[in-house]
Amino acid sequence: MTETTTRPAGLGAQTRTLLRRALEVYGDSPQASGWLNHHxxxxxxxLRLAIAGKVKAGKSTLLNALVGEExxxxxxxxxxxxxxxxxxxxSPRILLHPRQxxxxxxxTRRxxxxxxxxxxEGEDPTxxxxxxxxxxxxxLRTTSLIDTPGIASLTADTSERASQFLTPDEAPSQADxxxxxxxxxxxxDARFLESFHDRHVARATPVSTIAVLSRADEIGAGRLDAIDSARRIAGRYRTDEKLSALCQTVVAVAGLVALSGRxxxxxxxxxxxxxxxxxPDVTEALLLSADRFVNPPDSLRDRLGSDVPDASSRDALLKRMGVFGVRTSIAALRxxxxxxxxxxxELVAASGLDELREVLxxxxxxxxDLLKARSALLAVELVLQREPRPAxxxxxxxxxRIFAGAHEFAELRLLAALRAKSVPLPADAREEAERLIGGHGSxxxxRLGLDPEADAGAQQVAVVDALTRWRRRAANPVSGRATVDACTVVVRSCEGMLSRLAQ
Known part of the structure; x- marks a missing residue:
């Protein structure tokens, strides 16, 4: 008789089973069972992706750019x-959900x-x-987008509404x-990002947050190299120890240019x-400032031909794409x-939107599945806290057990520790560990630092090499407990990849 080995259920399956068991226990509680059924x-x-930020950060503009429609x-x-x-x-439909x-x-109007x-239609926003x-x-088929009011708004109610949605006092956020x-x-901004981590119930990790250096074209005052300047700043933010412990990565995007391109x-x-x-000297003189572009002096206005849009059209162009978008378009057309x-x-590519979509x-x-399992487990915890029962x-x-034992959560915990530099590893090893546990993509x-189109053979060679290296590091007798634990997680990640490649 051949002995068979049953592979443990994945994180998603374990969490679904737990939710169904909880529903059996709380079937007589309408509020608890409704909450569990919802999850x-x-x-x-x-996936539920919330877009947050201070007033005038460009949230709605970027949302429109991601969808490709206004x-x-x-x-x-x-x-x-x-x-x-x-x-x-x-079909288009708008539903208003009142508090009562x-x-x-x-x-619906267009x-x-x-x-x-x-x-x-006259309803009080409050x-x-x-x-x-x-x-x-x-x-929107794979990701629902949630536009939130501006944080640090001049209206206290508006700011509080955003904070309560994103970081509720006693419940996990509705966003994944x-x-x-x-x-x-x-x-x-730093205080708000920290608020995700101040609440024990959230069990927050940097993996659930991406920071966007929005309105990136304004950093370089609309110059053709504005996005490059913004990307360099985003790169510095990514290496900032405090910020890297609060978010997965930082990306520079010019939302207005992305939207006008799409x-x-x-x-x-x-x-x-x-x-x-x-x-060229005429356009350079026009683009010295937004006001000059719309209302040039007489000496410059006399040099504009009949094919040049009038003042109102130029104003509309600026509002649609900004100085950087106009400069980039003119350069490409020439x-x-x-x-x-x-x-x-080309405008979409220049805006940084493609990079953001790849990161998303x-x-x-x-x-x-990992993000949704995390939300579901937190929901079960909340029910258990609010309605304690023997079962x-x-x-x-x-x-x-799932939070502690699921390897996906072990990777998240190690990723947070690596970015906080609380694991004593050399810089090159820390960087490799972050990549192997999914810090740059799962x-x-x-994980292996290979081309996305690398064949299975190349992947297998790379993972065996990494596995050997990290097993050796884990077995090093001079390694401390924290280092050994970190190496063990990396080894398990490599073993998982090797197992999937062998199938």
Whole structure:
């Protein structure tokens, strides 16, 4: 008789089983069972990504750029004071969920360019719990986006609403992960990121947060190298010990340029082409300032041809793409004369949006089940705290067992420790350990530092080499307990990769 070995259930399966057991225990409690059912269903939903930041950080603009359509209000209207969920749906629909009473549907209206107009129709924003916007979009099929009010807003209620959604006092956040936008690292930004880690119930880790240096084109005053300057600053932030312990990474993005690239209009392309046809000294003189671009002196206005957009159109261009977007477009049109579609693609690439989307895919998309399991386990903990029962002791032990024993959580804990530099490893070893446990992406090529298209043979050679090296380090008799524990986690990660590659 051949002996078979049963592989342990994955983290997602273990968590689902625990939720179902908890539902059996709390089946007679409508509030508890509703909460647990919600988290069981949440496993099958798209990832929930909240976009947070201070007022004027560019949250709604970046959300629109990620979706590729203008569906979030970017002005300082009443809708920006309300938490708004954007999710994929068969047709456009807006639901207003009041703090008291049933939800009601709002009228759906579009702008002349097809964007969405959200109007509370006289409802007091303080009486609204949230808005839910259904919008047919491929960009929302795998990730639901949640636009939050500005933190550190002049209106105390608005700021408190954002904080309560993102860092509730006694419950895990409704978001699986957070995209935190900042124009530069302000003390208020650091305090907010720290608030994720101040609450024991959150069991926060830097892996659930990505920081974005937003409005990156403004850092270089709209120069052609503005994004490069912003990327260098983001790189310095990534190596900052305090910040790296609070977020997964820092990415520089010019949201306005990304949005204009994804929603380029024909009249805008023609206007940019007219500007590109001007002598370089004229455009340089025009772009010395935003005011000069819209209202040039008479000596400069006389040199503008009939193909150059008028003052109101130039003003609209600035509002749509900023000085950097106009400069980048003119340079591209002069260099190789792209058509409208090609120019759109180049603007998106220049904005840093592609890099952000790649980071979201590797850091959040690939960790979807892990992030949702974490939220579900925290939900079970909350129920056990609020409604203690004799049968809850076993459930609590299983929650702790999963948190302590699941290798995915061990990787997160080690990642946080490595970034806080609390593990005594040489810098090169610490960097390799961070990569091997998924700090740069959870797929084997990213962990092994290989090209994404590397074949299985190359991956296997690399993982065997890494496994040998880290087993040797773990067995080193002079290594302390913290170092051995860290090496053991890295070894398990390598063994897991080797096992998957052998299948």
């Amino acid at each position: 069981l269903e949440r496993f099958d939903e798209p 569906i979030a209000a970017t002005d300082a209207g009443e809708c920006t004071r309300v938490v708004t969920w954007y999710q994929d749906g068969p 009473g049933p939800p009601r549907q709002l009228r 702008t002349d360019h097809g964007g969405l107009v959200v109007d509370l 009486a609204v719990d949230r808005l839910t916007v259904d919008w047919p979009s491929s960009g 992960a957070v995209l935190y936008l900042m124009r530069h690292l302000h003390s208020a 929603t380029m209009r024909q009249e805008e392309f023609l206007g940019l082409r007219g500007l590109a046809a001007l002598p 260099d190789h004369a792209p058509d409208a579609a090609q120019l759109s693609t 895919a590797t850091q959040f998309g690939e960790r979807r 809850g002791t076993s459930l609590a032990a299983d929650v702790e 797929r084997p090529p990213a």
